[in-house]
Amino acid sequence: MLHSEIVIVGCGNPLFGDDGFGPAVIEELEKLRLPDNVTIQDGGAGAPHFIFNFLDPEVTKRLIVVDIADFNAKPGSISKISGNDLKPGAYVDPHSWDGVDQLCRIRDLIDTTVIVCQPTKVIDKGNAEVEMELSEAVKNAIPKAIQIILETIGVDYGTTINLQEEGRQRGTAEACGTKKC
Amino acid sequence: MSKVVEISPTTRHEGHTKLVLKVNDQGIVETGNWCSITPVRGVEKLAVGKTPEQVPKIASRVCGICPIAHCLAATEAMEASIKCEIPNDAKLLRHILQLANRLHSHALHNILTLPDLYIPGTETKINPFTSEEPVRSVAKRIQRLREIGQTIGQISGGEAIHPSNPRIGGMYRNVSEQAKIKMYDLAKEAIPLAHAQAEFMIAVLRNYQKRDFVDVGGMKVPLPKDLGFHDQGYLATHPFYGSSSLDESPTWDPRRFKEARPWDWYMGEMTVDLEEPRYPVGGTTKVGTKTNPQMDACTGIPMYDGQPIEVGPRARQVVFHGFDEKGTIGQQIARQMEYQDCLYEMIDCIDELNTSGKVVADYIPNGDGTLGWAANEAPRGMDVHMTRVKDWKVQYFSMLVPTTWNFAVCSKALTGAPWQLAEVIMRGYDPCVSCATHMIVLDEDSKVVAQKLIQ
Numbered sequence: 001m002l003h004s005e006i007v008i009v010g011c012g013n014p015l016f017g018d019d020g021f022g023p024a025v026i027e028e029l030e031k032l033r034l035p036d037n038v039t040i041q042d043g044g045a046g047a048p049h050f051i052f053n054f055l056d057p058e059v060t061k062r063l064i065v066v067d068i069a070d071f072n073a074k075p076g077s078i079s080k081i082s083g084n085d086l087k088p089g090a091y092v093d094p095h096s097w098d099g100v101d102q103l104c105r106i107r108d109l110i111d112t113t114v115i116v117c118q119p120t121k122v123i124d125k126g127n128a129e130v131e132m133e134l135s136e137a138v139k140n141a142i143p144k145a146i147q148i149i150l151e152t153i154g155v156d157y158g159t160t161i162n163l164q165e166e167g168r169q170r171g172t173a174e175a176c177g178t179k180k181c
Numbered sequence: 182m183s184k185v186v187e188i189s190p191t192t193r194h195e196g197h198t199k200l201v202l203k204v205n206d207q208g209i210v211e212t213g214n215w216c217s218i219t220p221v222r223g224v225e226k227l228a229v230g231k232t233p234e235q236v237p238k239i240a241s242r243v244c245g246i247c248p249i250a251h252c253l254a255a256t257e258a259m260e261a262s263i264k265c266e267i268p269n270d271a272k273l274l275r276h277i278l279q280l281a282n283r284l285h286s287h288a289l290h291n292i293l294t295l296p297d298l299y300i301p302g303t304e305t306k307i308n309p310f311t312s313e314e315p316v317r318s319v320a321k322r323i324q325r326l327r328e329i330g331q332t333i334g335q336i337s338g339g340e341a342i343h344p345s346n347p348r349i350g351g352m353y354r355n356v357s358e359q360a361k362i363k364m365y366d367l368a369k370e371a372i373p374l375a376h377a378q379a380e381f382m383i384a385v386l387r388n389y390q391k392r393d394f395v396d397v398g399g400m401k402v403p404l405p406k407d408l409g410f411h412d413q414g415y416l417a418t419h420p421f422y423g424s425s426s427l428d429e430s431p432t433w434d435p436r437r438f439k440e441a442r443p444w445d446w447y448m449g450e451m452t453v454d455l456e457e458p459r460y461p462v463g464g465t466t467k468v469g470t471k472t473n474p475q476m477d478a479c480t481g482i483p484m485y486d487g488q489p490i491e492v493g494p495r496a497r498q499v500v501f502h503g504f505d506e507k508g509t510i511g512q513q514i515a516r517q518m519e520y521q522d523c524l525y526e527m528i529d530c531i532d533e534l535n536t537s538g539k540v541v542a543d544y545i546p547n548g549d550g551t552l553g554w555a556a557n558e559a560p561r562g563m564d565v566h567m568t569r570v571k572d573w574k575v576q577y578f579s580m581l582v583p584t585t586w587n588f589a590v591c592s593k594a595l596t597g598a599p600w601q602l603a604e605v606i607m608r609g610y611d612p613c614v615s616c617a618t619h620m621i622v623l624d625e626d627s628k629v630v631a632q633k634l635i636q
Contacts, residue, residue, distance in 0.1 A: 046245025046342040
């Protein structure tokens, strides 16, 4: 596959509301100019079997996965988990391969980091209704996630890093006089 | 006295389904019902009011296994509705994308189906995840084929999973000369692998077919020679790609299609009175459980000329290549036969592709509400999307996906087989259920009467 030294994958399905967080972060990242050794990919609904499956440890040294997870925090909170803290799930079948299970298999070969966001509403994929928008809290968490990603891969990207230092978040900034900055 | 046995959920395929089987004293299926129990999602309703550019993106998110087929089918349905002709180079890129999707999907299905089969000459079933030879090298070959399929898809489609390159009126970008060479090299590398893989699979399948008994969870089950036979006929529009007009292929005509409601077709409420704890994985449903396929099923039953009809690799082989083997094994073999065809066709398309040719149509109309449709030959079968676009807004959108077609056909094909082999028959259809689950029900005058049936 066309992967490089650092691979950033956004997982989730935009049809299920906040589950679209991963692809939304990737969409924002695509607007940035990143070093040549970074590949960003919208994993969509198929990251476990189409991306994690084909990573070559000879080429890829670092994997960053962006997703949502329920960790009992305020909606929009971001958490960074090292791959070594992930626990393997049960194997069911390859069509519904659990992403965590696969990450547990590759984390010894590739330095894995998972960046997760707490969704507003926990999504049960089996019973979810289709809904296209990210919730406000999760949408506002995108810049924060990008800061953490850039920090993790060691890219200093001017404004975003400063934003983080000042503890500001999108939607709350009033510096430029308008509500939406 | 017939008894009722239920296998729920079924395993080794995508989505959530169950098998409800009425069996006789010998354990032979008298009536089989295979139904989707993935909840209804309503993607089609979401599409109404959106622009034609958005809908293929939404459609491609329905599934992570065949996003390419859905994206292409939706895009071409829109183009058919607004009557837009796309340039030849865009068409070639789409063909390459389509074939890449088929290559990796068939390879994935090999992994799902191998655990049912035996290593020839032994009583050992194949575990594709073992690190022992000879299986290990097969697994590596499958993995390489999948990787090649995905990489070619990524180059031509612009994105690894949900393609971003197709657009209404063609493709956003043509590929570079280097990318074309890369695709060519990959396809060439895959040809010997695909030959070897197809030959291996056919040998293993023939070996299975010759057996008198097979082992299912420690039970010795007789293997009938007519496993999975049915007389429902076949429907396919193109050996590789698809069609969006009757001129291209007269076989799919929307006027010959009607959708029946599940409660007119499936069995009613029954009580499970046969249980087998040895059945893998974790035994069948407990005795005394109530089951009601009529109400549990989450898909309509598509009828073509008043009958369910099979779509998929075998349908393509029968319609375009004179293949005539019936049953589950015939179906599996037809799928393996597509491996090489798919790569040779891909190479032909790459050869013909002009990387400096234009890929977007000069004129893209806004649409006048005409019914447009595209029948895309997805890996699992014909994926039909139908739409009406007026003034650059989608007024109606409907997806008629491969597994929805095959649910009813497979239910018929279960008759006459030992119930323990029902899942083997079902897996032959390579079911992919999450996209199959949605419903639009039409009454006699073809008006929508209910969009969502399950409470």
